[in-house]
Amino acid sequence: MFKTTPLRKKRSSFQLLVLQKNRHYRKLQTLLSQPMIDLEDLRSEAWYGVPMADPQIRVIVWKLLLGYLSPNQELWASSESRKREDYEE
Secondary structure (H helix, E strand, O other), rough: OOOOOOHHHEEEEEEHHHHHHHHHHHHHHHHHHHOOOOOOHHHHOOOOOOOOOHHHHHHHHHHHOOOOOOEEHHHHHHHHHHHHHHOOO
């Protein structure tokens, strides 16, 4: 007689990879939703890759890691406009 297991327990390696990537993506979204971003947490999470599926998150993560943006989100708009003005000069 065959022993059956519920389908939810049988996951392929592809399914596990998708689940891990989804958790990773949600973690990045959570980190970026904070008013003050913890750069150490962001750096350690970005070590596993920044999803290409969402280019907006990718751009923000790289700007933060390179020091172009402040970890304080309240300063982003003024900082970017100032940097654009500096570039135009």
